[in-house]
Amino acid sequence: GENVEQHPSTLSVQEGDSAVIKCTYSDSASNYFPWYKQELGKRPQLIIDIRSNVGEKKDQRIAVTLNKTAKHFSLHITETQPEDSAVYFCAARGNRDDKIIFGKGTRLHILP
């Protein structure tokens, strides 16, 4: 079945440095890849997304890259700040239905 793998499960980064989270997906027909940020006790919030016809997208300090051939996509956060500490989920949407499959999440700690 469809599967999304996410690495690492935990990531600690010094404030100001960059953080990278990587995901792979199994369904080659997937065409939409959102990233969600979830703070403790709160709902997942969409922070950036990318569609299969685009290789890279950037929004201020956040960027996402997509390699369709390798079925990889990554989240890059530059100049990390304390408020970036949260759990980040990657996800993939198949082309056959509207189902969005999530990775297991990465807990990002920004160290002072």
Place this chain on the structure above:
Amino acid sequence: ETGVTQSPTHLIKTRGQQVTLRCSSQSGHNTVSWYQQALGQGPQFIFQYYREEENGRGNFPPRFSGLQFPNYSSELNVNALELDDSALYLCASRPPEANYGYTFGSGTRLTVV
């Protein structure tokens, strides 16, 4: 406030009981999905409704069922509750023109004892 609200926020039920969780989406959000998020895990897709009909389902047993209403609200019903059903239940909705972007509600924390 995102415009997608869920009720109740917290709920405690006994094993074997039935529960109904509710989601109210923004006007025009005719697609709604329900997810189960166990502690420390990513959201797991339960099912999706489009224009009041189920049009996709994840690996959940039939005791998980749902309804969507014309007023853009929806329900998740779970029968014969099991301890493993304890989780955060999230609904997510989107309008037809935003082909990909879902907005999540704040969730219902269900505890089965």
